Amino acid sequence: MAAPLLAIQLEPGPFQPLLAMEQWQAQVQERMGHLPAAESSFVGRVRPHTGAGEPLAALELEHYPGMTEAQLHHLAAEAANRRAVAAVLVRHRVGRVRPGEPIVLVAVAADRRGPAQRCCQELLEALKHEAPFWKREWRADGSGLWLAGNTPL
């Protein structure tokens, strides 16, 4: 089997997940000559409130330029090889993200639904815990709070 196609990108501003998926599908189609039978995807968006339940003005996403991109590639390759999938798409916001805006998109194409679904889930969990991103919640009063972990499943 050919090496999986990995399309990984940080997004410094708002992005449209459906547009990103369309572009990725075109890449997969061009590379493979067809689209695999199973495609699983996940989009995460900013909640309108903080973890403590207050209105959220924005979420700030800090990253480690260089290491974050490399680690996303590493995690995507690892997840793709573990599950024998054909193609992986990751888009992840950095910077200031407003409520409702997408933060993360993961999509996986494979010949079977099981590997596509499992790879998509595993990669999402991996990047939440193993890719250097840090979130700060900004409230309307201008105060900010760094988060020390992730929203539970």
Add this chain to the structure above:
Amino acid sequence: MAAPLLAIQLEPGPFQPLLAMEQWQAQVQERMGHLPAAESSFVGRVRPHTGAGEPLAALELEHYPGMTEAQLHHLAAEAANRRAVAAVLVRHRVGRVRPGEPIVLVAVAADRRGPAQRCCQELLEALKHEAPFWKREWRADGSGLWLAGNTPL
């Protein structure tokens, strides 16, 4: 919590999953005033070969008009209530579907990624086994074979 928004539709001809998701997101946005934090989706496409490995000319999807739609609604409502999700989208082809064309789209929006992912998977399995659809593989020589089950996970 409000009853989940269920958008269920049979597709008599080729459809575009990303366009269907865009329309559904607009519905969810209008109904809820925002898009939930987690969105999980799955697209299934026709493989280019039969289960026996021969080139596939087309897949024919027969259904039971009336019961199929009702059963899809029932399965979607059941899966949505079991997982407390906000909105569910199902599009399913009927008729003659060519290799590479989408057969099924399931998308689920929820406040957390776990319920969104699990509901999407469970609903996909449910409709594969509990919604009255029947597949026939058509080969290039004009012979057809009714399938007696589903592709394994």
Add this chain to the structure above:
Amino acid sequence: MGHTPELRVLLFAALRERAGWQERLLAAPAGATPAAVWRQLGLEPNEPDASIRVAINQQFASWDSPLRAGDELAFLPPISGG
């Protein structure tokens, strides 16, 4: 003794093609069940295997559900959706 149920019977996919028909209107004896109708119609195999399912009025039902006049009875071969 109940009255004679008038049934609409539907077959799908492989079952339809094997039998050579899709829909029949049928008067069944009082107390008829899907299992009895299957035999009455001479459908094959004589003892339907477990993979074939029954729907009455577009809802899954069991082989021994009592049928009533006006019911729509369908025999469903193994489902393969999605």
Add this chain to the structure above:
Amino acid sequence: MGHTPELRVLLFAALRERAGWQERLLAAPAGATPAAVWRQLGLEPNEPDASIRVAINQQFASWDSPLRAGDELAFLPPISGG
């Protein structure tokens, strides 16, 4: 005795704000480890808790990895991606 490693040290997010700086160039004693550099820089808490991770040259590493001249050493507070 090895020679003195010249290190580039980076802090991120809450660690950066607590310390009041983002990047430092530093000469560390021979045999220096991330744990030793953490103390040398007076970072807090004095004994870093398990949630803080170390990267050397942009790869995760352990607190007792030996550092070499030219290394980029980063201290990473708890990750919250996705």
